[in-house]
Amino acid sequence: MTHKIEGASPAVRPAETVATSAAQRAGAERAQSVSATGASESVRLTGEAESLQALERQLGSAPAGIDMARVNALRSAIADGTYRVDAEQIATRMLDFDRALTK
Template identity: 60%
Template sequence: MTHKIDGALSPALRQIDAAASTSVQSRSGAERGQPVGATAATDQMRLTGDATGLQALERELGAAPAGIDVAKVNAIRASLADGTYKVDAQAVADRMLSLENALTK
């Protein structure tokens, strides 16, 4: 036996659907047609010791300039702005090679 599904409700199902859509009271006395109110969230989170330590470290790093030489940064900004900043290609290459050697050991 085969049935064609065409999306239309049969007359019997239309009657059931119409009866269900009318305003019906639930056992608690609340009207079923009204939206249900959300309950208060009760999720809780507890951090591990490592996470607490990372948060403390983040606060320390955010509060301090983290050893940045502000005068040097400003001097480099000024030399970049006026076009006098020179890049030492040999120094950059030497540092890249030393980093590569440190990573492969």
């Protein structure tokens, strides 16, 4: 998926202003966990950010719980014209879902 962004680029603000406003938005406890200074420009992540990165890596490497044999069987049935839609089953599940939402 791609997005085209048009328009003028944002105005560049001095580094001190950017750091101060970011710290104010993030709150004091989070602003203390992230640091970027001078020419060395290092960043230290919070424990929460590190946990999110670990979760992202885990989800990226793990199978998504998709039964590829079933997917391939359905693709084949659709391709050869043998797949049939059960309208009554779809309607029943839609009504069940609607009932669950209104509880």
